[in-house]
Amino acid sequence: MPDQVLITGASRGIGRAAAERFRKEGWRVINVSRSPCTVPDVVNVRVDLAEPGWEPAVEEALRDGASQGRLCVVHNAALYERDDALTMDADHLRRVLEVNVVAPLVLNRLARPLLTDGSSLLYVSSTLGEKAVKGVASYVTTKHALIGMMRATCQDLAGTRVHTACVCPGFTDTEMLREHMGADPAVRASVAGMTTFGRLITPEEIAGVLYTCATTPVLNGAVIHANLGQVER
Template sequence: MYMSTSKTAIITGGGGGLGRATALKLAESGVNISIIDVSEEQGNETVRLIEEKGAKGIFIKADVTNAEEVKQYVDKTVSTFGSVDMFFNNAGISGPGKKFLDNSIEQIDLVLDINLRGALYGLYYVLPEMIKNGGGSIVNTSSTAGLVGQDSVVSYSATKHGIVGVTKSLAAEYANQGIQINAVAPGSTETPMVKQYREMNPDVFKAVSATIPQRRLGQPEEVAELVSFLLMSEAKYINGAVVPIDGGFTAI
């Protein structure tokens, strides 16, 4: 067990994209970080980058759709660092980017399992640790597709609308126990997941991109700034909020 007075964060999907960017931002403040991912190579690389910044990090390989593995990543974090103070509940996939009826049942199930079931499992095991310690801060990853309808992402949109409901309902349930829980709703952001989606669906992506008032994609570091603020800020009265970060996409 590390002897540290620093706060501890768990980040799911921490091997890249928004998870890695947020880990590196938190590392600048000396936060202990557990990186959760299915990719050992990417997860360990994030830990290496965390340690380059002088913070402590561990990688825990886990499938967020497996409740026992979720429990284990929470238990290992507590046994290593002593507590869970922050949780970036971020792991997710976009799905195949096809019209709903062109998806297989297996593709639908996979998106639902990772994006929604995996997020719920994480909350189920993290919340008791935070309550035990007198509180904590959680940020869930939703999406602009959780705020408005978007073509060719029906299953994804269902999960991200679900994350909005989960965030607001849990804030109502646990705010009086010191839990601060919010969600971010990124628009199209330059992550590996978005790059893959763009390559698979160039026409759909071009149509969406043209509707962003700032006429550019977001950067992972910009989202990380917002997530870090919500996790670490003294603005504890922000609770149950869903904050778009989308270049104005949902403003029009």
């Protein structure tokens, strides 16, 4: 029976690149997002993780592919909103928490009965999981939370032969980053200049790190900095 991966937010960006990579390696891939993943042979569960009631559709897709193979869950979907720690509205924070933090917890519970030996629960945090910049308080807060959740997951999985890790990407060339950089080529060049290689990371590079995590149990509990080396100013 084939291995199976469930990726949230594989309709574009890092999640889509991960879907492509796992498919190439022969895994059954389930995408969970509002719009579909266009990678061939991916099973799409089209739900909004910010709205209650999405669990049955995801459970059904997981059950349809249930096998004795490994299951990997990649908690990748995220909201990246401009906001401020001092003025943020509570309902706004609740919505971001719902997608970035609550959905991973719920998915772990749904996946639990299918976690055979060698399975994994992978989190996608950010360089902003361990530091902050101005104006993105809910994102910074939730990305820090994911690192804590991964560490708790590691402890609570002890003895199960299931592993977990948290990948913290740096500036990766996706729609999320492009939306925040805007269209000005000078801004893009300046952001690229913030990595020691002077370029943006490709989604495929992060997908490769995720695939390595899924297939490498010794990384259990690891926080992986995948950022090409950030230039500190």
